[in-house]
Amino acid sequence: MTEVHQSEPLVEVLTALREGVMGVSETVISTVDGLLVAADVDAVHAESVAALTAATYSLARRMAEEAGGTGLRDVTTRSADRHIVVLAVNDRALLTILGDDGLDVTALQREIHPTLENLAKILDSDTPE
Template identity: 35%
Template structure:
């Protein structure tokens, strides 16, 4: 009988693609306050389109609450918006804690870069965020000047979104 522990080739546990958040049998998605989308859906999507058009390499955008609940997105079918919203909330919370610990407040944005792309999270308010996914060619220095005015406009649109 073999009693040696099994070692995975991957250092982190990986979930199967079919086990994504959107495909889990958890019942219907959480009910969100529909007012941001009902009132501002076209305006939110116009801001997403502005980033797509002005910044080469943008692959999609997500607006979420800092609790990770999805508000709006323009992601393709191969990316799960609920997962991106949750990841963006985690990145924002780590950024906020880092900013507080270093006495560099308030948190504005944080970027995670890999060989195949980037993930930038911007604070819209104390209760909402914008996440921008980019391909490998997207440079944050090109994104930031275009994203910051979008962040300001989105923050105005979502003012009063429940915390």
């Protein structure tokens, strides 16, 4: 059974991504500080993924800056049987996608932009002015 952390509109977007892209198994939204915002997970500890995501993103952003790059878009890690993709939703939130070895990377690339836009819109509407 899938463990779902609250924030229904966010979870709906995460679920649609999991159901729409073959190989996506779990998704986590966290703050850039590593706090859990929402998750659709089964086999991982969402809070741990959130914390590790923030550390991964921070290190990758620093590496990109050192190499002369700007505006880090994503961090991708691939092990023998898993894909881990970390993406900036906006300047305050990150999306982590965990996928199995059969992840349809082409479908993920096609779906990721509208997914990030939807997440940003929801997160922005929840932020007090």
